[in-house]
Amino acid sequence: MPKRSDKRDSVKAEYIARKSKGESVNLRELAEEMEVNYQSLRKWKQTDKWDESLPKRTRGGQPGNRNSAGKKNAAGSHKGAPRGNKNAEKDGAYSAVFFDMLTDSEKELAEKTPTGSRAALEHELQILKVREHRILEKIAKYESEPEDTLYINSLLDMRVPAGKGKNKQDGAEQSMGMYNKGSAFARSLKLQEELYKVQGRIATIANSLRALEESDRRMEIEKKKLEILEMRATGAIEIAEPDGGEDVDML
Numbered sequence: 001m002p003k004r005s006d007k008r009d010s011v012k013a014e015y016i017a018r019k020s021k022g023e024s025v026n027l028r029e030l031a032e033e034m035e036v037n038y039q040s041l042r043k044w045k046q047t048d049k050w051d052e053s054l055p056k057r058t059r060g061g062q063p064g065n066r067n068s069a070g071k072k073n074a075a076g077s078h079k080g081a082p083r084g085n086k087n088a089e090k091d092g093a094y095s096a097v098f099f100d101m102l103t104d105s106e107k108e109l110a111e112k113t114p115t116g117s118r119a120a121l122e123h124e125l126q127i128l129k130v131r132e133h134r135i136l137e138k139i140a141k142y143e144s145e146p147e148d149t150l151y152i153n154s155l156l157d158m159r160v161p162a163g164k165g166k167n168k169q170d171g172a173e174q175s176m177g178m179y180n181k182g183s184a185f186a187r188s189l190k191l192q193e194e195l196y197k198v199q200g201r202i203a204t205i206a207n208s209l210r211a212l213e214e215s216d217r218r219m220e221i222e223k224k225k226l227e228i229l230e231m232r233a234t235g236a237i238e239i240a241e242p243d244g245g246e247d248v249d250m251l
Contacts, residue, residue: 007036008044013103015050020101028154055101118212125205128198135195142191145184154180 011034018025027045031038044050102110114123 005036005040005044007034008048009103009105010034011036011041011044012048012050012053013106015045016053016103017106019051019054118209121205121208121212125202125209128202128205132195132198132202135191135198139188139191139195142184142188147183147185149184150181151184151187152180153182 011030014034015025015030018030027041028038031041034041114120
C-alpha cells in the first residue's frame with residue numbers, strides 16, 4: 001500500500017481556509033505554492049471530498065463579501081438588535097466559532113504558535129530563514145539549467161462535452177491545448193524578487209530583536225543605578241554572614 005503523503009492534509013487545510021474566506025482557488029497555483037504534484041492534488045481533492053468539508057453557507061453575505069460596502073441601511077428597515085443583545089461583547093465567542101472550523105492539525109499549530117513579542121519575532125524569523133533557503137535552492141536549480149530550457153507556466157485546455165449518452169463532465173473530450181512557457185532565467189528573476197522581500201522582512205525582524213535586546217540592557221543598567229542610589233541614600237550595604245546566616249546592615 002503506497003505511503004500517504006505528509007502534505008495531503010496540509011494542502012486540504014489550505015484549500016478549505018481560502019475557500020472559507022470567499023477566495024477563488026486556482027488548483028495549479030496552489031499545487032506550485034505547496035510544492036506538490038498538480039495531478040496528485042486534483043486526485044486528493046476528489047478522493048478526500050474537500051468541497052464537502054467546507055463550512056455550510058448561510059443566508060446573507062459570505063465571508064469577504066463587500067456587496068453593501070459604502071451603503072447604509074434604509075431608515076426603519078429593521079429595529080436593530082433586541083434589548084440586552086451582546087453581539088458585540090468581546091468575550092471570545094467569535095474566536096470560539098473560528099477555532100471550531102479548524103482541523104486538529106491546525107488547532108495544534110495555533111496552540112503552539114508563540115504570542116509574546118520576542119518569541120513571535122523569533123518564530124517568524126525561523127520560518128523566513130527556511131523560506132529563504134528554499135528560494136535560494138530553486139534559484140540555484142534554475143541557474144544550472146541550459147539557457148534554452150523552457151517550463152510550462154500555464155495550460156489552457158479547450159474541451160467539449162462527450163457525445164449523447166456519455167458523461168458530460170468537464171474534460172470528457174479534449175479538442176485543443178494552449179501552453180504558455182517561460183525560461184529558467186525568467187523564473188529565476190521572479191524568485192529573486194521574492195527573495196528580496198523575504199530578506200527585507202528578515203532585516204526588519206533582526207532590527208526589532210536588536211532593539212529589544214538594547215531595551216533589556218538599558219533596563220538592567222537603570223536597575224543597578226537605582227540600587228546604587230538607594231545605598232547612597234541609606235548608607236547601608238548588605239553583607240552576607242560568613243557562615244551563611246542572615247545579611248546584616250553595616251553603617
